[in-house]
Amino acid sequence: MVAYLFRRTVALLLVLLGLVILIFIIARIVPGDPARIALGPLATADQVAEMRGEMGLDDPFLVQLWNYLTGLLQGDLGKSLLSSRPVMDDLVAALPATFELVLATIFLQISLSIPLGVLAAVYRDSWIDNITRIISLIGVVTPGFVLAIILQLLASYYLTFFPVTGRLDPGLEFSATKTGLLTIDSLLAGRWDVFGSACLHLFLPSIALAAAGIGQVMRITRSAMIEVGSRDFIEASRSYGIPEQVVTIRYMLRVASIAPLTILGLEFASLIGNAFIVEFVFSWPGIASYGVRTILQKDLNAVIGVVLVSGIFFVVANLVIDVLLGFIDPRNRLRDGSSK
Amino acid sequence: MIKDETVRTLSSGQMAWYRFKYNPSALIGVFIIISVIIGAIFAPWLAPSPESAGAHVDFLNRHSPPSGVYLMGTDNVGRDIFSRVLFGYRVSLGLVVGVLGIAVPFGVLLGLTAAYAGGWTEWVIMRFTDVMLAIPPLAMALAVTAVLSPNLVNAMIAITLLWWTWHTRLIYRIAKGQMAEDYVEAAKVSGASHVHILLRELLPNCISAIAVKTSLDAGFVILFGAALSFLGLGVQPPTPDLGTMVSTGSEYLPEYWWEALMPGFAILYVILGFNLLGDGLRDMMDVEL
Numbered sequence: 001m002v003a004y005l006f007r008r009t010v011a012l013l014l015v016l017l018g019l020v021i022l023i024f025i026i027a028r029i030v031p032g033d034p035a036r037i038a039l040g041p042l043a044t045a046d047q048v049a050e051m052r053g054e055m056g057l058d059d060p061f062l063v064q065l066w067n068y069l070t071g072l073l074q075g076d077l078g079k080s081l082l083s084s085r086p087v088m089d090d091l092v093a094a095l096p097a098t099f100e101l102v103l104a105t106i107f108l109q110i111s112l113s114i115p116l117g118v119l120a121a122v123y124r125d126s127w128i129d130n131i132t133r134i135i136s137l138i139g140v141v142t143p144g145f146v147l148a149i150i151l152q153l154l155a156s157y158y159l160t161f162f163p164v165t166g167r168l169d170p171g172l173e174f175s176a177t178k179t180g181l182l183t184i185d186s187l188l189a190g191r192w193d194v195f196g197s198a199c200l201h202l203f204l205p206s207i208a209l210a211a212a213g214i215g216q217v218m219r220i221t222r223s224a225m226i227e228v229g230s231r232d233f234i235e236a237s238r239s240y241g242i243p244e245q246v247v248t249i250r251y252m253l254r255v256a257s258i259a260p261l262t263i264l265g266l267e268f269a270s271l272i273g274n275a276f277i278v279e280f281v282f283s284w285p286g287i288a289s290y291g292v293r294t295i296l297q298k299d300l301n302a303v304i305g306v307v308l309v310s311g312i313f314f315v316v317a318n319l320v321i322d323v324l325l326g327f328i329d330p331r332n333r334l335r336d337g338s339s340k
Numbered sequence: 341m342i343k344d345e346t347v348r349t350l351s352s353g354q355m356a357w358y359r360f361k362y363n364p365s366a367l368i369g370v371f372i373i374i375s376v377i378i379g380a381i382f383a384p385w386l387a388p389s390p391e392s393a394g395a396h397v398d399f400l401n402r403h404s405p406p407s408g409v410y411l412m413g414t415d416n417v418g419r420d421i422f423s424r425v426l427f428g429y430r431v432s433l434g435l436v437v438g439v440l441g442i443a444v445p446f447g448v449l450l451g452l453t454a455a456y457a458g459g460w461t462e463w464v465i466m467r468f469t470d471v472m473l474a475i476p477p478l479a480m481a482l483a484v485t486a487v488l489s490p491n492l493v494n495a496m497i498a499i500t501l502l503w504w505t506w507h508t509r510l511i512y513r514i515a516k517g518q519m520a521e522d523y524v525e526a527a528k529v530s531g532a533s534h535v536h537i538l539l540r541e542l543l544p545n546c547i548s549a550i551a552v553k554t555s556l557d558a559g560f561v562i563l564f565g566a567a568l569s570f571l572g573l574g575v576q577p578p579t580p581d582l583g584t585m586v587s588t589g590s591e592y593l594p595e596y597w598w599e600a601l602m603p604g605f606a607i608l609y610v611i612l613g614f615n616l617l618g619d620g621l622r623d624m625m626d627v628e629l
Contacts, residue, residue, distance in 0.1 A: 011470075018471035026483070141612045143563045145570050145583075146604035149590055153601070156594040273476025277567055281590075292571060295482045303483050310476040 005323065012319050019311045020072065023304050024065055077308070078301035080294065087305040090290060095309070097167055098279070098286030100181045100198075102271045104206040105213075109267065113214045114260060117221025118253060124226065132218055139215025144274065148208040148281040155204060165283040167201050168194065205282040209275060213267040217260045224256035258328060265321030272310040359624045366620020372613030380429035387423035395578040403596045412602035415585070416592060421599065424580040425606040431492065431581045432610060435565045436558045438496045439503055444554055447507025448546065452538050454508070455515035466512065472505045478567065485573040492581075495574040499564055507553065514549055515542050548625035552618055559614030566607050582607045 043051075052058050056067055071078065077087035120132040155162045167182055183202070186194035228234065229252055237247050272287065279288040287306060294302035350358065360366055384390050388411070398418030406413040412421035454465040477499075484498035518524060519542075527537050566583030568574035575581035577588075582603045589599030 014467065015470050015474055018467065019474050022471060022475075137612070137615070141559065141615050142608055143566060143604070143611070145567060145586065146601075146608060149586065149593065149600050149604060153594050153597055270476065273478050276478045276482070277570065280571060291479060292482065296572070307475065307479045307483060310479050311474050314476060315474045 004326065008319055008322065012315055015315055016312060019315075020069065020308065021065065023307055023311075024068055028061065028064070077305040080302045081299045082294070082297055082302075087302050090302065091287060091305050091309055094285065094287040094290045096181055097284060098272060098275055098288060100167075100183065101202065101205055101209065101275060101279070101284060101286060102268070103181070104183075104202045105209040105271055106264070106268050108206055108210040109213045109217060109264060112210075113217035113264075114221050114253075114257070116214075117218040117260065118225055118248065120218065120222040121225035121229065122248060124222075129222075132222070136215035136218045139211040139213075139218075142211060144208055144212070144277045145281055147211055148205070148278055151204045151208055152281070161200065162204050163197075163201050164204065167285060168197050205278050205284055208281070209271065209278045212274075213264070217263050217267070220263055221256065221260040224259045225252055228252050228256040258325065261328070262321070262325060265318065265325070269314045269317035269321070272313050356624055360620065363620045363623055365616045366624065369613050369616030369618075369620055372609060373617060376429050376610050376613060377433065379426045380433050383423075383426040383430060387420070387426045389420040389423045392419035392421075392423040393427040393580050403592070403599075405596075406598050406602070413596075413598035415589065415599050416596075421585070421602050424585060425582065425603060427580040428582040428585065428603065428606065429610065431575055431579065432562045432565065432607075435492070435496060435499075436561050439499045439561050440554055440557060443500045443503035444507055444550065444557075447504030448511045448543070448550060450504065451508040451511030452515050452542055452546070455512050455519055456534070456538055456542065465508070469505050469508045469512075472502060473509070475502065477502045477564070481564070481568055482571065482573055485568060490573040490576065492575045492579070495565055495568050498568070499561060503557070503561070506557075507550070510549060510553055511546050514546050518542055518545050548621075552622045552625065555614055555621055556618035559611035559618070562607065562614070563611055 056064055059067070068078070075088055077091070079085065080087050080090055083090060116132050116135075120129045123129055152164045155164050182198040183195060186192075186198060234247060234252060237251055238244070242251075275284075275286065276288040276292060278284070279286045280292050283289070287309060291303070291306035291310075294306065379386060383393070387393070388409075389396075396417075396419050398414070400418065401410070401414050402416055402418040404410050404414040404418070410420050410422065412425065415421055415424070450465055450469070454462045480502055481495070481498035484501065485494045488494045488497070524537065524541060527541050532541070565574055566581075566586070569581050569583030570587045572584075572587065575584055577584060585603035586600050586607070589596070589601075589603065592599050
């Protein structure tokens with residue numbers, strides 16, 4: 001297990017290093033002078049030249065890359081060209097909102113998709129199965145932004161108690177200082193009004209973000225349950241007279257949960273990337289809104305920061321999921337070990 | 341005497357067609373895709389108001405709800421949304437052909453090479469693929485289209501840059517499994533060239549997986565392109581593009597709901613088609629992705 005973890009961590013560090021270098025190359029070969037962008041169109045050529053020296057843009061490429069990497073290890077992502085604050089500060093300020101959205105989304109996905117998948121498998125080919133099949137197809141093929149707009153429409157006509165923008169009602173005074181997550185901090189502080197408002201604000205965006213994953217995981221849970229249900233040990237447990245519910249939940253679901261959990265892990269890892277559209281539509285003040293804003297303004301340091309953070313999140317989450325799956329199903333460890 | 345005719349054997353192709361014919365989801369998928377292709381190709385003749393495709397303005401009829409005259413209503417400057425959707429499908433399908441036409445062959449070739457060559461070639465290709473896979477696609481595409489100015493071609497470049505990775509990983513996995521098969525060894529022993537083994541021996545065994553994956557991909561490329569233009573980083577107006585139409589229409593929510601929803605449903609329709617087809621093909625050819 002230790003050797004496995006070590007091998008995976010080394011591979012992860014290599015991937016991260018590659019990611020940084022790649023993004024850095026892309027950011028440096030693009031047309032447009034970052035110094036010029038930072039100073040605006042009115043700056044003189046001398047000012048731009050001075051700024052270039054200050055930003056280290058005249059150094060050889062490898063020196064720039066080295067400086068960036070060493071800076072990165074100290075948590076320095078450079079300055080945002082537009083807000084002229086360190087990119088790191090901007091990211092740290094935006095991350096909790098995204099994290100809260102992502103956690104709410106994965107919570108919805110787990111609590112809806114696996115039970116529905118189990119139901120569909122138990123009542124195979126009945127109307128329950130058909131309804132879940134349609135729900136999952138709709139979830140998979142509806143683009144996030146279309147679903148987001150449909151939800152906003154519903155909220156403005158019928159579900160008027162769901163707010164459609166932001167994280168909290170404007171009237172509420174509350175600053176989340178402990179974890180940055182409004183739901184958890186408000187509970188810790190005993191502010192039920194804030195907690196309720198935060199949950200209502202979370203609901204529609206997390207549904208829009210969760211739909212595709214719910215559809216996918218539901219189908220996979222269903223087929224895994226059906227596959228496991230046909231194995232001998234299930235038949236044996238039934239013939240021992242073990243109650244059907246116990247067989248389904250304890251025996252079948254435990255074995256069948258590996259495939260959906262793998263997909264949920266992948267889904268979780270890519271949620272930050274997918275959050276871009278949903279945060280944009282719901283004016284959610286997270287890292288993706290920050291990303292869209294800085295990208296539209298060609299703020300390169302900030303863009304690199306955003307891409308890097310979502311990349312790191314993706315890679316680390318994948319590792320964590322793999323390790324967890326290794327605990328649930330030891331065959332994963334061996335399989336991975338043999339293929340390096 | 342037993343006549344040979346009494347026992348009809350089906351070739352594998354006939355078998356596949358038979359399964360396809362009795363797979364309702366695949367048939368619906370094909371129907372949807374054909375209707376979209378016909379709509380796109382014959383848009384200038386099918387559209388009730390072809391001039392709506394451009395920078396046409398008809399202020400008298402702006403914000404008209406869906407009706408017999410305007411099937412999907414009209415937008416904020418009075419253009420017929422149904423006509424614009426038909427023209428918008430041209431952009432979507434063009435994007436699919438452009439992206440998958442480059443990304444699929446490239447990704448497949450890299451995957452095959454990695455599996456066949458082994459050693460450090462395999463290591464370099466697969467680690468590079470891992471790195472590319474670690475980049476959140478939308479963030480990358482946003483970055484690329486933003487630094488190069490936003491338009492259809494750059495959106496296409498951005499999507500292509502990331503799309504090949506999925507095919508590389510899939511084909512690598514399948515081809516790696518095939519490498520242990522006797523026929524590959526036999527080909528090697530009989531002195532077949534590397535190119536022959538790659539393209540004539542390994543590739544045919546990956547074709548069904550490529551077909552299923554490509555069909556499912558087509559829908560997601562459309563979704564991705566629409567998402568980019570929804571954020572203002574894809575196709576620029578007045579070119580009719582479904583994502584841009586949703587984005588413009590969403591400014592007039594909730595009163596003029598059809599202006600965002602109708603193009604949104606149009607996107608959903610074509611993605612549904614490719615998905616059903618992909619699922620059908622998967623059942624038919626019995627491949628696991």
